[in-house]
Amino acid sequence: MNNENKSIHEFDFQLICEYFSSLERQGPGSPEITIKALGFIPNLTEKSRIADIGCGTGGQTMILAQNTPGNITGVDLFPDFIEKFNSNVVKLNLQKRVKGLSEDMKHLSFQNETLDLIWSEGAIYNIGFERGLTDWRKFLKTGGYIAVSEVSWFTNERPNEINNFWMEHYPEIDTISNKIAQMQKAGYIPEASFILPESCWTEYFYAPQKKAQEEFLKKYAGNQTAENYIAFERYEMSMYEKYKAFYGYVFYIGKKRE
Numbered sequence: 001m002n003n004e005n006k007s008i009h010e011f012d013f014q015l016i017c018e019y020f021s022s023l024e025r026q027g028p029g030s031p032e033i034t035i036k037a038l039g040f041i042p043n044l045t046e047k048s049r050i051a052d053i054g055c056g057t058g059g060q061t062m063i064l065a066q067n068t069p070g071n072i073t074g075v076d077l078f079p080d081f082i083e084k085f086n087s088n089v090v091k092l093n094l095q096k097r098v099k100g101l102s103e104d105m106k107h108l109s110f111q112n113e114t115l116d117l118i119w120s121e122g123a124i125y126n127i128g129f130e131r132g133l134t135d136w137r138k139f140l141k142t143g144g145y146i147a148v149s150e151v152s153w154f155t156n157e158r159p160n161e162i163n164n165f166w167m168e169h170y171p172e173i174d175t176i177s178n179k180i181a182q183m184q185k186a187g188y189i190p191e192a193s194f195i196l197p198e199s200c201w202t203e204y205f206y207a208p209q210k211k212a213q214e215e216f217l218k219k220y221a222g223n224q225t226a227e228n229y230i231a232f233e234r235y236e237m238s239m240y241e242k243y244k245a246f247y248g249y250v251f252y253i254g255k256k257r258e
């Protein structure tokens, strides 16, 4: 099949996976922030069961595993990410309590009321914040926790250019106070929320991509679809640089109530 004629939306996912699997992170975040969010979750023991949904190649999962006891299942739609995830698990000698599974977050196979903690960094947008919080709740034990990071507005008003960008790409973006209200409505006690610092985007997410983009363009020189894809990634980065006062990632931590 000829990729050159495909639009960006039909872009061969294999190529996107290849691009992102060369990176340690597939979304904004950092080890310090994972540890900070984990600090809001009390009472984890060796018996705790944790799911990391949309785990990618497992950058944050390995940090979780190194900073908490318990068993962790990482879930991601893309088998290539899970393959890399599982080889990272072996490299870090965590295979006794960490494993990766390829599953769709819209059809998860966990048993009801079996999880102590659901983690999801930069991934819940794939199902939608409200739907994810609502659908995944049944997998948690009462009193169990959910910790997710999600793109959010910092202000009630913003320039049209950035508003239009997000309305096109993720209209569920909302203010922090509205996201917290949604969490409460979905059956959780909102325990904490905090904004990820800029370095989670610039240093940990975008800087490594700059090098990956150059290599990707070299490898797929002349492939219009690959070039369009990288142009879009670069555009997204420029939007962040220009409008970072108006939006960013926020960690939301909730506790399942009765």
Ligand code: SAH
Residues within 6 Å of the ligand: 024, 025, 026, 027, 028, 029, 053, 054, 055, 056, 057, 058, 059, 060, 075, 076, 077, 078, 081, 103, 104, 105, 106, 120, 121, 122, 123, 126
């Ligand atoms: N948590 C990682 C990855 C975030 S990127 C990090 O912070 O680095 C979003 C991830 O969601 C990607 O790895 C992507 O493959 C995964 N994803 C997208 N749609 C999905 C779905 N329907 N089910 C499960 N995972 C999905």
